[in-house]
Amino acid sequence: MTRTTVRIAMNGVTGRMGYRQHLVRSLLALRDQGGLALADGTVIRPEPVLVGRSAPQLRALAARHDVKHWSCDLDAVLGDDDIDIYFDAQVTAAREAAVKKAIAAGRHLYVEKPTASSLAGALELARLAREAGIKHGVVQDKLFLPGLRKLRRLVDGGFFGRILSVRGEFGYWVFEGDWQPAQRPSWNYRAEDGGGIAADMFPHWEYVLHELFGPVRSVQAHVTTHIPRRWDESGAPYDATADDAAYGIFELAGGIVAQINSSWAVRVHRDELVEFQVDGTQGSAVAGLRHCRVQHRAGTPRPVWDPDVPASEPFRDQWQEVPDNAGFDNGFKAQWELFLRHVVRDEPWRWDLAAGARGVQLAELALRSSAEGRRLPMPELSR
Known part of the structure; x- marks a missing residue:
């Protein structure tokens, strides 16, 4: 069995949706079941890195769920070469700037919607991600x-x-x-x-x-x-x-x-x-x-x-x-599994930032x- 660890910077997990659906019911559920097993014996193991503005909240979440790493410094997390995916579940007004930083850092992207506050902003994110050659997805739970x-x-x-x-x-x-x-x-x-x-x-x-x-x-x-x-x-x-x-x-x-x-x-x-x-x-x-x-x-x-x-x-x-x-x-977990397969094995994926722009x-x-x-x-x- 080959075990592949995917490190995911999760921004916005102190919010209701980011915490319940994406952290607890998706990635931690995958971690606790031993990872995502593929047909050839490979197991994808997600490793969350919690990101946010409140150190006390992040520290408490990390301790409660046995998560090793957390930070209030998004730039430092994105600059870590061991980070594979950036996930964003922040308030909409904060999402666009953070996603641009992740694109510039060359991280794969998985984001909540709306992807931006305006169509122009959503289209720009899709263009930047495409030009950067990274994999990108939008939650369509x-x-x-x-x-x-x-x-x-x-x-x-x-x-x-x-x-x-x-x-x-x-x-x-x-x-x-x-x-x-x-x-x-x-x-x-x-x-x-x-x-x-x-x-x-x-x-x-x-x-x-x-x-x-x-x-x-x-x-x-x-x-x-x-x-x-x-x-x-x-x-x-x-x-x-x-x-x-x-x-x-x-x-x-x-x-x-x-x-x-x-x-x-x-x-x-x-x-x-x-x-x-x-x-x-x-x-x-x-x-x-x-x-x-x-x-x-x-x-x-x-x-x-x-x-x-x-x-x-x-x-x-x-x-x-x-x-x-x-x-x-869980619907969020099911889509996370598909995105992890897309990142690790390049399996088909159609819910990208361009699809997210249609929603905006x-x-x-x-x-x-x-x-x-x-x-x-x-x-x-x-x-």
Whole structure:
């Protein structure tokens, strides 16, 4: 057995997503299972190096999880020739400058999205990485959720016939922070810090729509701030300058129409925090984080509109559950495994910084569409 150690500088692991999903549930989980075993007997062993601004927090995380190395000096870490990959899960406003440093140092890149605060910045990062000849990837975790993997299986198998429409609902009530602590960091609601649900979620919707149904050709959006005043982590009130809800209509290649509502000011009355309904000529499906249910053309009931008679049909019971047919690991971990294979073995990889730039482009167009009150075309980006 050949053991290959890959040292990964992880910037932003003191944040919720960087810590839970990328450090604990992905790389430390891989480390604790003995590494990522390849078919020829090679084992890839990830070794995190924690990077951030708070020495006490990093020291505590390193001690808690038996991580040997941590630093508050990003330049020194990137200058270490033993570092193979730079990973960034910082706040969006800090990401672009740090990623440029990593590119200049010749480190492979794996970053959260959005990759930059603007399309111009995202395209520049993609260009710099390409010119540097390094491997680069963007987190597109929702593609690896069990529910969407089942949905992908249906699409690939031709279950829907001709796909007509996609409807998505995402969100939940994020407490304002006065009488109950907010479940999301306060910077999410400050535009000056890179916050906003359109900037956060539209990059996700771009790759979900692009990968499953086809490229986005146009967008019409309404973006708003429903809750204008919130309270931060110290209990101090602040003005919410970023949007907390975004309602989008997208035209996809082939004439498919997609509608996705995203809101941090909505109370959940659905089975999961995100759900997509896909309707086609031969069948329909509803997919969430883990579950996927279908209704085929041959099994579709015949509802009749009659507001004077109480509904007697159990509509939800008329759908069939799609079986797992496989074990599903954590989605972030699954994508990390593919990226490590890409770095070590040069196995195929398509979720690069150019793909990440498309997500920034869609978010930027949505904000502009809302401001101008019109539908905007989404030009294809050259790679």
